Amino acid sequence: MSVIPISYYLVLSAVLFGLGVVAFVFKRNVITVFMSVELMLNAVNLAFVAFARAHGQVDGLAYVFFVIVVAAAEAAVGLAIVVMLAQNRESLNVERMNSLKF
Amino acid sequence: MIFPAILFFVCALLAIVGAVMVILAREPIHSALALILVMMSLAVLYLLLGAEFIAAVQILVYAGAIMILFVTVIMVINAGVEERTDFSKIAKFAGLPLGFFLLLETAHWLYHSAIGAAIANGPGAHAEAFSTRELSTELFRRYLLPFEATSILILIAVLGALVLARKDE
Amino acid sequence: MEFISQHPVLVAAVVKVVVLLFVVMTALAYLTWLERKVVAHIQSRWGPYYVGAHGLLQPLADGIKFLFKEDVTPPASDRLIYLLAPFLALSLALTALGLIPFGPPGVRFPNGQPVFIVSDVSIGLLFLFAITSLGVYGVALAGWSSNSKYPLLGALRSSAQMISYEVSLTVSVVGVLLLAGTLNFNHIIEGQRGYWHWLRIVPHWYIVPQIVGFLCYLTAAIAETNRVPFDLPEAETELVAGFHTEYSSFKFAMFFMAEYANMITVSCLATILFFGGWLSPFPDRWTWQLYLPGAGLLALGVYCAYDSVTEMRGLARLQLSVVTLLALGGGALCLLPGVAPVIQGPFWFTAKVLGFLFFYIWIRGTLPRFRYDQLMSFGWKLLLPVSLANLVLTAAWFAWGWVRG
Structure with missing residues (x-):
């Protein structure tokens, strides 16, 4: 076994994405829910890079670059919201967050 | 060379173990560490695929900036052990098998797709690494508009975070 | 043997890594000695003196002491992360x-493998920043897992400080990257060969057009490595010992070593980016510079010989004689025609890095600590705008072709 087909990377990406979805559904803490979104984004990035390798084009890498930038922006705003939530409510449990205004 | 194959399987295993740990860990900070493990192993996989720049950016931005933000926030708000809640019966009995089936089918489809048959080996094997120069040229020519849009997006995100963090008068 | 001939890259890499580790570990130990000595002399004291001549065996004694101290793990700590943090800090450094x-x-x-380069990555600078940006984890996790107030406060301060100053650090370096047009360390250094055409004797080092960037880099680097005057994460007078308050024995020593290793890294980076790395500051036609390393070692040997004559204690005199012999022998070796050209690069590199390390210690002996709000407003309101302005100006110059790239 000396060469790795692209499909291995794609399967790994799919598995990671699936685990990310499971984490998103199962986790109860706002922060960990947020982290599972990052996990899914990472899985997608892996697929992008694998596709870029399969086609020998850098476009896939450019997309990954954009995904990473958007993830950074999302984390900045999202975590600011999480900090506000933590200051204004006693629990970080997503199930307790059932009102838009309080 | 058998090293790429070994490296691939070790990193793939680490990534999956890390992702499972994200789900199983009760402490948010353990989840964060497990996610960092996933990101680092993905960075190694990017190196295997010949995408050096993306691997460096992955470590620099994801592991070095975003996750540090997560860890800091967890420390600041002192997020304790997660509460356990009962989820619905339907989710328990139908959701899990269905999700597993979806995963299996996706994997099966990807494995047998035409694109999946292509061979991926990074630098050291027959394939050349992507050149960072080529990627940057592409970014600043073809993707100039999206690139500028992301800079505005970042600016808006910074402003948004500032507005949220501002003390009420 | 077959394996060795079949995998030249791997074998050479392993050898180089082992040698590098040995050299760096020794350097770290003696950096603590240098720091204590220099700070002591700044404060009109003698510093370490009794363990060996001039306290030269003090690092060894410290190491043994650390190894034999009791290793305390606080019962309320998160054991796995508590253990992981010092390893993370040191291994990343x-x-x-x-x-x-x-x-x-x-x-x-x-x-056919290069001797002095462990890994020649095409985007080396980016990888270096990637690895050093992970250094925050060691500090943050140590503070969190200790489950104690002062470490947590220290860790919070540290992560905020390191994230803030990392921005300035990276931006201040981009000017050099514009001039060099590459992220590879060797190409950056090669770009600094020669002389500025309007200043015949000044080497083509990037510090000349990038003096502002260099000052920003230096400030941000001191803050990144948590050194005085930016050592708020471990401010002794306020936070006991900051993030490593609960650490004892060898784990504490690991944090210490990580800090010194980071100091060496940022000094190396400053040398490479602004001071021409392993290039000599003198023109190539001055052939006497080949004998400079040997002459320096010989001078050290002569000084040690003089010192061993005037030294009163018998054991210290013996040690000084050994150092004398080593220095004289090494000096003679460096003068050999086969060795002298080879040793040039590492000699200049080490000399420049040592200069930076001395500067660091000097700063520590001179400046008082910042207050936390001063630190933050300095980083965001002064350092970042200045380094951004430097970047914009450099880009403008470069676009209009005022600077030779």
């Missing part, structure tokens, strides 16, 4: 050093 070229790539082993 040491990994970063593997990317540094200590000498020219032309010097090679018989099997």
Whole structure:
């Protein structure tokens, strides 16, 4: 076994994405829910890079670059919201967050 | 060379173990560490695929900036052990098998797709690494508009975070 | 043997890593000695003096002391992370050093591998920043897992400080990257060969057009490594010992070593980016510079010989004689025609890095600590705008072709 087909990377990406979805559904803490979104984004990035390798084009890498930038922006705003939530409510449990205004 | 194959399987295993740990860990900070493990192993996989720049950016931005933000926030708000809640019966009995089936089918489809048959080996094997120069040229020519849009997006995100963090008068 | 001949890259890499680790560990130990000595002399004291001549065996004594101290793990701590944090800090700090070229790539082993370069990555600078940016984890996790107030406060301060100053650090370096047009350390250094055409004797080092960037880099680097005057994460007078308050024995020593290793890394980076790395500051036609390393060692030997004559204690006199012999022998070796050209690159590199390390210690002996709000407003309101302005000006110059790239 000396060469790795692209499909291995794609399967790994799919598995990671699936685990990310499971984490998103199962986790109860706002922060960990947020982290599972990052996990899914990472899985997608892996697929992008694998596709870029399969086609020998850098476009896939450019997309990954954009995904990473958007993830950074999302984390900045999202975590600011999480900090506000933590200051204004006693629990970080997503199930307790059932009102838009309080 | 058998090293790429070994490296691939070790990193793939680490990534999956890390992702499972994200789900199983009760402490948010353990989840964060497990996610960092996933990101680092993905960075190694990017190196295997010949995408050096993306691997460096992955470590620099994801592991070095975003996750540090997560860890800091967890420390600041002192997020304790997660509460356990009962989820619905339907989710328990139908959701899990269905999700597993979806995963299996996706994997099966990807494995047998035409694109999946292509061979991926990074630098050291027959394939050349992507050149960072080529990627940057592409970014600043073809993707100039999206690139500028992301800079505005970042600016808006910074402003948004500032507005949220501002003390009420 | 077959394996060795079949995998020249791997074998050379392993050898280089082992040698590098040994050298760096020794350097770390003696850096603590240098720091204590220099700070002591700044404060009109003698510093370590009794363990060996001039306290030269003090690092060894410290190491043994650390090894034999009781290793306390606080019962309320998160054990796994508590254990992980010092390992993370030290291993990341040491990994970063593997990317540094200590000498020219032309010097090679018989099997064709470069001697002084452990890994020649095409985007070396980016990888270095990637690895050093992970250094925050060691501090943050140590503070969190200790489950105690002062470490947590120290860790919070540290992560905020390191994230803030990392921005300035990276931006201040981009000016050099514009001039060099590459992220590879060797190419950056090669770009600094020669002289500025309007200043015949000044080497083509990037510090000349990038003096503002260099000052920003230096400030941000001191803050990144948590050194005085930016050592708020471990401010003794306020936070006991900051993030490593609960650590004892060898784990504490690991944090200490990580801090010194980071100091060496940022000094190496400053040398490479602004001071021409392993290039000599003198023109090539001055052939006497080949004998400079040997002459320096010989001078050291003569000084030690003089010192051993005037030294009163018998054991210290013996040690000084050994150092004398080593220095004289090494000096003679460096004068050999086969060795002198090879040793040039590492000699200049080490000399420049040592200069930076001395500067660091000097700063520590001179400046008082910042207050936390001063630190933050300095980083965001002064350092970042200045380094951004430097970047914009450099880009403008470069676009209009005022600076030779």
